[in-house]
Amino acid sequence: MIDLRSDTVTKPTPAMMQAIMKAQVGDDVYKEDPTVLELEHRIADMLGMDQALFFPTGTMANQAAIKLHTKPGEQLICDKYAHVYNYEGGGVSFNSGVSCKLVDGHRGMITAQQVEENINPPDFYHSPLTSLVCLENTTNKGGGACYSIDTFKEIKKITDKHGLGLHLDGARLWNALVATGQNPKEYGEIFDTVSICMSKGMGAPLGTVLAGNNELMENAIRVRKILGGGMRQVGFMAAAALHAMDHHKEFLKEDHKKAQELAAMLQTMSIVHKVDPVETNIIIFEVTKEQLFKEYLTKNGVIFSDMGQGKLRLVTHYDYNDVLHEQMLDILRAFKAL
Secondary structure: OEEOOOOOOOOOOHHHHHHHHOOOOOOHHHOOOHHHHHHHHHHHHHHOOOEEEEEOOHHHHHHHHHHHHOOOOOEEEEEOOOHHHHOOOOHHHHHHOOEEEEEOOEOOEOOHHHHHHOOOOOOOOOOOOEEEEEEEOOEOOOOOEOOOHHHHHHHHHHHHHHOOEEEEEEOOHHHHHHHHOOOHHHHHHHOOEEEEEOOOOOOOOOOEEEEEOHHHHOOHHHHHHHOOOOOOOOHHHHHHHHHHHHHOHHHHHHHHHHHHHHHHHHHOOOOEEEEOOOOOOEEEEEEOOHHHHHHHHHHOOEEOEEEEOOEEEEEOOOOOOHHHHHHHHHHHHHHHHO
16 A cells, blocks of 8 residues: 555654653653653754643644633634644634634735734724634645745734734644755744644654743643643653654655655646645645546555545655655556556
């Protein structure tokens, strides 16, 4: 099988398993797990932020951040493709009593002008009070697109001007950093909170770290507890994340290269109507004879994501190795020859 559904399907490497087994652990609910504390310190230091907290999932980290920034009845601004709106089970409303003002951005990215246009007048009590802006980097439904630092800075000026919080869903922030060469400390200067995932392209079995300033993060551990995120000897998973930070970032360059090669092959196929620009490890494309092509891929052992309306998604990752990559290119070539 060639599993290109997501970069979450990876298995720990043998070296990562060794790091897991050798980890020094303690009870993280008591903040006594030395490996978790090391991971939290390293992420906070990398971003130049005051402190960080380890969460079991990216969704929980994002939901905690939203809870820290808002009060029930308020509203956040995000792109219509945003993960916090589309893929977190309605948690924005369930956990925080907050609604989403959806912006029609470009490939999941919004501009400072769009942010300002969608802020509700604070003295107009008929509409929800806008209190937070949530951005995503890279964008999932936007095909792995990367924001520029300049756009972030422009949005930050608007949020500061209007007294709004600014949160980054950094589900694939590692991919963005590798693709753009951006300095992670700039993120810490711009955002109030940043979640950064360890279980996607980096390949840890689980875990996301939420970083922020002292004032906001003071209650983060309480919110994590309320959401059911208290963990015990979770240093085993923190060790996997630390190993990934030290050894897996180079894999991302190969993932991006393979994604570009798949996109180039797809663009030569008459059945493919459109391929979205590929910046990182996500390829989103549209096909004309959808059912025929999906059946062909399935018959040849390719697992993919069906996004509906003729859109398919492939995501490269480190378990999608050179051998599987050549097989996948051959499968696409063979379809062209039919």
